[in-house]
Amino acid sequence: MTNQTRAASALELEAIFQQELATNRWAAAESAYALASLYRDEGDWEKSREWVKQCLRLLEGFPADTMEQVATTRTSVGGVQLPNHLHEGVVRERFGELA
Template sequence: MTSTTRTASAAELEAAFQQELTTDRWTAAETAYALALLLRDAGAWDTSREWVRQCLQLLEGFPSDTEEQVATRRISVGGVPLPTYLHEGVVRERFGELA
């Protein structure tokens, strides 16, 4: 059985990010990660790099001493899968030179 769930567009995720940025910075960091991944996979390297930087900047404001502190709240954002844990090391490992 295949999934019929549509992956959100970059524009849809960007709109969600802008709203989240004012209400929940952690959720915004998750969405920035999803945008970076979506755009990287689409070959939009420069734009992906911008979202990686945005994600890293948002993550700087959160503690990362325990797994509970870095555990993602969602499995995916707009159909884009998130890692179980989100912190600088994960972002840098997943995006390599884009980070």
């Protein structure tokens, strides 16, 4: 996405996620988190739950022993604000029953 001032649509974010999945799994985890947030905010609980699970699956492959290891690399994805740190605990806290 070239225009950083415009929020991305869910379809645009999903396309970005697919590209990142092949090249940068951490970025894909961040995008999955953003998609889960976007769908939750739209009231699509089922899709949000799918993306929460995708995010958690991706995070399983990363160490989470230090704050540096779980620090996000971007402040937002497609207009969705990311937490400063991304790990299973943050995802479960932010999404509650959807996780």
